[in-house]
Structure formats: structure tokens, C-alpha cells
Amino acid sequence: MPKTIYLDNAATTAVRPEVLDAMMPFLTEWYGNPSSVHEFGALCNVACDKARAQVAKVIGADPKDVYFTSGGTESDNWALKSAVLAKKEKGKHIITTKIEHHAVMETCEFLERQGCEVTYLDVDADGLIDLGALKDAIRPDTIMISVMYANNEIGTVQPIREIGEIARSRGILFHTDAVQAFGHIPIDVDKDNIDLMSASGHKIHGPKGVGFLYMRKGVKLPPFMHGGHHERGRRAGTLNVPGIVGIGKAAEVAEREMPDNIKRVSGLRDMLIEGLLREVPYSKLNGHPTKRLPGNVNISFRYVEGESLLMLVDEKGVSASTGSACASGSLDPSHVLLAIGLPHEIAHGSLRFSLSEENTKEEMEYTVKVVKEVVERLRSMSPLYEDMLNGVA
Amino acid sequence: MSTKLEYSDKVVDHFTNPRNVGEIKNASGVGTVGNAKCGDIMRVYLDIDDKGFIKDVKFKTFGCGAAIATSSMATELVKGKHIDEALALTNKSVMEALDGLPQVKVHCSLLAEEAIHAALWDYAQKSHVTIDGLKKPKSDIHEDDHDHDHGEEEE
Numbered sequence: 086m087p088k089t090i091y092l093d094n095a096a097t098t099a100v101r102p103e104v105l106d107a108m109m110p111f112l113t114e115w116y117g118n119p120s121s122v123h124e125f126g127a128l129c130n131v132a133c134d135k136a137r138a139q140v141a142k143v144i145g146a147d148p149k150d151v152y153f154t155s156g157g158t159e160s161d162n163w164a165l166k167s168a169v170l171a172k173k174e175k176g177k178h179i180i181t182t183k184i185e186h187h188a189v190m191e192t193c194e195f196l197e198r199q200g201c202e203v204t205y206l207d208v209d210a211d212g213l214i215d216l217g218a219l220k221d222a223i224r225p226d227t228i229m230i231s232v233m234y235a236n237n238e239i240g241t242v243q244p245i246r247e248i249g250e251i252a253r254s255r256g257i258l259f260h261t262d263a264v265q266a267f268g269h270i271p272i273d274v275d276k277d278n279i280d281l282m283s284a285s286g287h288k289i290h291g292p293k294g295v296g297f298l299y300m301r302k303g304v305k306l307p308p309f310m311h312g313g314h315h316e317r318g319r320r321a322g323t324l325n326v327p328g329i330v331g332i333g334k335a336a337e338v339a340e341r342e343m344p345d346n347i348k349r350v351s352g353l354r355d356m357l358i359e360g361l362l363r364e365v366p367y368s369k370l371n372g373h374p375t376k377r378l379p380g381n382v383n384i385s386f387r388y389v390e391g392e393s394l395l396m397l398v399d400e401k402g403v404s405a406s407t408g409s410a411c412a413s414g415s416l417d418p419s420h421v422l423l424a425i426g427l428p429h430e431i432a433h434g435s436l437r438f439s440l441s442e443e444n445t446k447e448e449m450e451y452t453v454k455v456v457k458e459v460v461e462r463l464r465s466m467s468p469l470y471e472d473m474l475n476g477v478a
Numbered sequence: 479m480s481t482k483l484e485y486s487d488k489v490v491d492h493f494t495n496p497r498n499v500g501e502i503k504n505a506s507g508v509g510t511v512g513n514a515k516c517g518d519i520m521r522v523y524l525d526i527d528d529k530g531f532i533k534d535v536k537f538k539t540f541g542c543g544a545a546i547a548t549s550s551m552a553t554e555l556v557k558g559k560h561i562d563e564a565l566a567l568t569n570k571s572v573m574e575a576l577d578g579l580p581q582v583k584v585h586c587s588l589l590a591e592e593a594i595h596a597a598l599w600d601y602a603q604k605s606h607v608t609i610d611g612l613k614k615p616k617s618d619i620h621e622d623d624h625d626h627d628h629g630e631e632e633e
Contacts, residue, residue, distance in 0.1 A: 389540065393541065393545075429514050429515040430515075430540075466500075467540045468538040468539065471521075
């Protein structure tokens, strides 16, 4: 067994050697600024256009509708804040969900403080929104619907196409945070009726610090970053050429390997889910059983607390996570787990294992063994478990 | 959530090898404090002799690494001590004995102090003794009480 089994690919992934190889020349010999007229610049400009086409192909988009950013968070901020600016004549009502990533959720909370009204749709026990409730929430002044493609904590994939249809038929902008979905499951911005889509490079074995916002032709949101003519005047700032080349290469590889990876990774996922539920009593899968990201496993282990569980499995070489890495520092349980109806003490005892195609069956078997041991150990010192055994609770 | 790197070696030691885990049958006093909402519940069992010395102490804790480590250390600090000394145990002395805790985990050390006080109170009630300075614990496993300080930073 390797020293560390990395099961936190929803937090970030390892950069692929071929991605790094594609990037390296742009850190060393071809360090030009794509805005420069000379050959150094022109070469970089060509490289960025190639990356734009590679990224666009994965989602069936026109490359001209892809705007590179610093990552998913910037893309989410841009889409939401600029939509409010662009649509202020129409209104200031936004519809989103209770399970969004903080990049959308906290941007919406910020916009509420600026006078916007936001409807946060409930989700069911599997994490799916209700399309009827979405329709009911639409008002004449609704300017945007923002629903994440797939959830980062519990892996549930939303009915994006149907949501997009509803938005399109009502003339409302549709944004989706596809950071966890892009490069992992098929996305088609035309068929899915997507107007705006956020994605990131480092979740698909690309580098950190680069992502993009897809913006459908004609949507024309004002820039979020001002200060230059870059990205056709929509996103100022010297292009992160090595990063952009990296996300382009990572997207190309992800697209090429997607059918195989979906099969392989979801096989490992189901093996881990079955193993944990079989071997560890009082455990429960969170998220939809089938409408689920190939690499996501999220399980609640009753009567134990997540941080101690996480640290003890880490001691045994298994790197997992409690919900979202971004929530570190907060003592509240995950807003996503509360939204699917878990009581606080069960939400506190949940772990996320996020897999990649680099994981193996042996690693899944080892993980089941380690988690089983650690949960048993923590339960032996848990007053909640004692009460349950004594019939008190 | 704190990472292992934010914890002192002593916290990691007491978390990975906690002392005094378990139950005491027919304990002289048992106290349970904390709430599931915050993710910390601590139960302390005391075995106290006729002279008021703590012969044995055990604990069970549902909580993070810091909660388990502070339970372990607090029980170590009161073991063999007289109840008056146990009553004088503060969260500050538990923290000092652990070489400190990350700011967001300071409330865990309060829980250890409260759990020992709650167990002493239970002992006092059961044995009809008065312990000077001991106050009735607020309540056991309070689901809704969420007013204690987590030391979280303002935005």
C-alpha cells in the first residue's frame, strides 16, 4: 500500500505530467505577454487561443465565449455581480439553492446586503432541487437563476437541462457553477441551455489559479476586472499563459479519457460505498445514489465526530475531507448536509472521499479497513454511542 | 476544523493516545456537558473515596481532536486529587498543560472544566455533601444553547 492514499480530489488534484510538460515552455523560453506585438507575444497569444479551443470543445461552446479567469470563485463572482449590474432595469431578484459552494452563496449574501433579493431553493434528502418550486419562485423581476451543476460535498448532479429550459423559456439568465462537473461528466452548453458557466483548472489535473467563465454570445455582462483590453475587453489583466495552457491541456486529456474515467472511477466509488456501508454499522450515504459525480463518496458515521475521524484516518495514510475544504475554520456543520435534512450531530460525523482515476481497488479496500477501525475506536469513547447501546438516546 | 499542524505535540499525543477513556460502574458522580449542535459532548465519571479524594476518573467524549485531548488531560490533572483541588481546575490550566490550543478550539477546554464540575455536582447531590464554591451546572446536553464563545474571527 502506498504511504498516502489521496481521496480529496474534489478539493484539488495532482497536475498531470503531460499538463506540466505543456506548461513548462511558457514559464521558461516563451515568457512573452500575449498582448505584445513581437514574436514572443504572438506565440503566447496562439497558445492561449489553442487552450480556449480545447476548453470550449469539452462543453460544446464557441471558443469566443470562453473567458479565462483566476478560477471558479472569480467566475462565480463575475457572473452574479455583473448580472445584477447589467439587469438593474429589470429587477434584482436572484434564485439559487441552499447547497451552493460558498463562492456563490456568499456572493449572494453580499448582493442581499446591497439590496438584492435572493431565493434559496430547498433540496430533497438526496440533494436535488424541485423544478416545481423553481418555477414557483420565478417573479417578474427575477434576473438570474444560479444552480450548481454538481455538488462539491455530496456529489448530487442537478437536472441542469430542465433548469436551463425553464430559465430560457422565462427569459432569465441561467448560470451554473460547474467546477466539480467540468471535465468529469458530459456538459453541452447548448443542449443544457446554459448562459453562464464557471469552471476551474485544478479540479481536472490542471494547475491552480486558472479557470474560466463561459458567457453565451449576446449575454454581454460588464467586466468584473477593469484595466485593459484583455479577453476581448471583458476581463482585464495580463493573461496567465502557463496556467491557461495548462487548463487547455488538462481539458483535452479530460475529454479524451472521460468515457473510460467515468466507468472506472464510478466503479471504484461504488466499491467504496458498498464496502463502507457493509463494514461500518450505523453509516449512511449522503447525496443521490445514482445522479452522482463519478468520484464522490460522502458518508455519515453516527456517534462519531468528523474532525477526529479525519485526523485518525490521516494517521493511517488516508487523506479525506469533512465536507468542503473551504469550510475549515468553521465549527458549524456543512450547510449542504443540513440542507438535505441531517441533524447536527450526524452532519458533524460525515466524511467525503473524492476519487480520481489514479486510485485503485486496493486503495478502496484499505480505506474501508482503516475507516472501520477508526470508527470503532471513536465509538468506544463516544457518550452518544454509549447512550444508544444503553437505550438512553 | 483545525489541521494537525495547528495542534501542539501534546494535543496530538493526548488525542491519539487518550488517557482514562471508559466508564466507571456505580460511579460516585457522573456529569455530561456540551451539545451535539456544536459537535462536542463530554461525559466524566468520578470514583471518590470517603475522604474526598478522586480514586479514579474516566471519560467519554464525542468531539474533535481538541475535545478528546482536553478530556484526556483534564482527567489526568484531577486523578488522585482532592475534590477541592478538582473544583479549582480551570480551562486555562488544562490548556497550559497541553501547550495551548488553536483559538477556535478554546471552547473545548471550557467543556472539560464544565464536565468535571457537573460530575462533582452529581457526586455532591448523591452523597449529600456540600462542596464550597460548586455551582449547579447549567444543564446537561443542551441542544439549543449556542451562546458560548467559539472564538471565531469576525469577517
